[in-house]
Amino acid sequence: MPAPTALITGITGQDGSYLAEYLLSLGYRVVGMTRRSSTDVHERLEHLLEKIELVSGDLLDQNSMTTLIADIRPREVYNLAAQSFVPTSWTQPVLTGEFTGLGVTRMLEAIRHVDSKIRLYQASSSEMFGKAVEVPQSETTPFYPRSPYGVAKVYGHWITVNYRESYDMFACSGILFNHESPRRGKEFVTRKISHGVARIKLGLAKTLPLGNLDAKRDWGFAGDYVKAMWAMLQQDSPDDYVVATGHTHSVRDFARLAFAAVDLDWQDYVTQDPQFMRPAEVDLLIGDPSKAKRVLHWEPETSFEQLVQMMVEADVQRLRVLQAR
Ligand code: NAP
Ligand code: GDD
Numbered sequence: 001m002p003a004p005t006a007l008i009t010g011i012t013g014q015d016g017s018y019l020a021e022y023l024l025s026l027g028y029r030v031v032g033m034t035r036r037s038s039t040d041v042h043e044r045l046e047h048l049l050e051k052i053e054l055v056s057g058d059l060l061d062q063n064s065m066t067t068l069i070a071d072i073r074p075r076e077v078y079n080l081a082a083q084s085f086v087p088t089s090w091t092q093p094v095l096t097g098e099f100t101g102l103g104v105t106r107m108l109e110a111i112r113h114v115d116s117k118i119r120l121y122q123a124s125s126s127e128m129f130g131k132a133v134e135v136p137q138s139e140t141t142p143f144y145p146r147s148p149y150g151v152a153k154v155y156g157h158w159i160t161v162n163y164r165e166s167y168d169m170f171a172c173s174g175i176l177f178n179h180e181s182p183r184r185g186k187e188f189v190t191r192k193i194s195h196g197v198a199r200i201k202l203g204l205a206k207t208l209p210l211g212n213l214d215a216k217r218d219w220g221f222a223g224d225y226v227k228a229m230w231a232m233l234q235q236d237s238p239d240d241y242v243v244a245t246g247h248t249h250s251v252r253d254f255a256r257l258a259f260a261a262v263d264l265d266w267q268d269y270v271t272q273d274p275q276f277m278r279p280a281e282v283d284l285l286i287g288d289p290s291k292a293k294r295v296l297h298w299e300p301e302t303s304f305e306q307l308v309q310m311m312v313e314a315d316v317q318r319l320r321v322l323q324a325r
Pocket of ligand 2: 085086125176178189211212213217276281282285
């Protein structure tokens with residue numbers, strides 16, 4: 001049997017790099033869609049560039065996506081590409097709607113026109129629960145998004161469900177709670193903290209300005225979560241799944257542990273800066289991953305403490321190498 005082919009949009013992002021690694025380990029041919037850029041955006045993929053194929057396409061361009069699907073004829077498509085940073089969704093709400101919302105419809109249309117049997121994973125988000133109406137949040141919890149990003153993801157979720165029901169497509173929506181790693185973008189709070197801690201430890205900074213320290217998130221490790229994406233597309237029928245740890249921690253908890261990992265007290269360095277507060281906040285997210293456990297046999301393998309330790313160690317190591325140059 002020839003190796004199955006997977007197309008990943010958003011392959012240059014955090015999840016794209018972990019998913020590409022995982023699919024390669026399973027024997028897949030991995031093709032990644034990237035948008036044109038005048039600079040090198042392959043930082044997370046350097047170690048994989050010989051093993052994957054990169055093709056050009058953009059979530060804004062229907063024709064580029066349809067042509068790619070027709071040329072590549074993947075068995076599975078993982079639609080990870082999006083404008084994924086919540087604060088940017090307030091300053092660029094229309095663009096966020098185009099990428100993160102309508103981009104999903106463009107991918108569904110591309111698949112429907114070429115071969116509606118191609119399986120699709122849509123990267124949905126716990127941000128859709130927003131001002132959560134129940135605790136913990138499961139597949140049946142109603143959505144109450146609190147940002148233009150969350151609203152766009154709700155659209156992406158429902159259009160995925162709609163195409164599944166309208167056209168009998170194998171389209172799954174993975175409602176993933178926050179997942180982090182040493183490859184996380186530095187603007188997200190966990191990586192901002194681990195990178196900030198490393199800079200302070202090595203004498204490169206004196207303080208770490210943050211926003212709301214009380215916000216609570218269900219944080220897991222991205223390397224664990226991409227396995228759930230794959231498992232969803234191996235089932236007999238398409239469905240939607242919450243992927244989470246079932247535990248929640250505050251931003252303050254994360255900062256405390258991260259500073260403690262290098263024997264520092266967070267209270268000596270963390271300051272609060274109103275510029276990092278949001279117009280509308282998501283106060284508490286905690287997922288109920290029991291369906292993923294029951295049906296997909298998926299469980300997180302990395303604890304919160306291990307995640308924090310891993311991220312701080314990686315940033316300290318990275319900065320030490322840079323300092324030694
Ligand atoms: P990320 O690191 O921000 O990566 C986003 C990816 O989307 C990048 O590869 C980016 O390419 C690409 N992209 C953005 N706009 C595009 C466009 N117009 N055309 C083509 N590609 C475009 O995000 P992530 O953390 O890996 O998350 C992956 C997906 O899961 C996203 O859809 C995110 O919203 C969703 N999600 C993430 C989490 C989480 O906690 N990480 C939780 C739930 C859902 P460039 O490199 O060119 O910018
Ligand atoms: N980014 C950031 N920077 N967030 C801060 C800061 C700061 O300085 N200080 C406090 N926070 C708080 C935010 O207000 C928010 O409540 C929480 O930390 C997490 O913020 P982010 O790490 O930016 O992630 P997010 O929860 O808004 O969104 C991420 O998770 C979603 C899943 O729930 C992103 O990855 C989304 O793409 C994803 O869908």
